[in-house]
Amino acid sequence: MSNDIAKLLLRLSVGVMMLFHGLDKIINGIDGVKHLLVSAGAPQFLAYGVYVGEVVIPIFIILGVYVRAASVILGLNMVAAIFLAYGGALFSLGKHGAPVFELPFLYLMMSVIIFMLGSGKYALNSK
Template identity: 45%
Template structure:
């Protein structure tokens, strides 16, 4: 059951992140460049969104380099949160939830995947970065 839980977490985090990256691939990353520029961050970082929102989720779904993928997704959302929502980090919605709660959920769920590993339901039997 533990391995099924790891698979469910991996596929849900990565499967929900992937459409964000596909949208940026289809429509360009001009908005990401703009947000990074407004936040005083280098605009070349915007190309990292393809790694953090397309490559890493695909690898995570497949169970390849899962721990690294989790760290990449977490870092991508952390940068996105800092660029687009820095002024809202400690603000609440009218319903009592944090404004950035979805971002926080992505960050911590991807970190959890990085810490617990892929489980046995993965493509191949790769051992790397951290051993299970």
């Protein structure tokens, strides 16, 4: 029972916190993401994928729907975020001593853990 509660807490933590990032993009737009993509030589329209990765996918993770597939998409979203936003300064340290890519890396690792563990008992399609 405690393993399933731990899976639920992990899913809720990752999903809710990532959803805040998505809501920020809905409210303030995705011009920054567009700029990063164009600077990297990628087409600007790919920026709209951030809505999938930061709004739709977190909802899937929160509800426990297709959690393994959703966690793979979230992980890929975080890999893209790390390299687009921090690629040139990947090994730089922030003002508190942690790598500058600390937050997206934590989301990446948590999405890997969710993939490995699955959704648990407390999910709409539990596995």
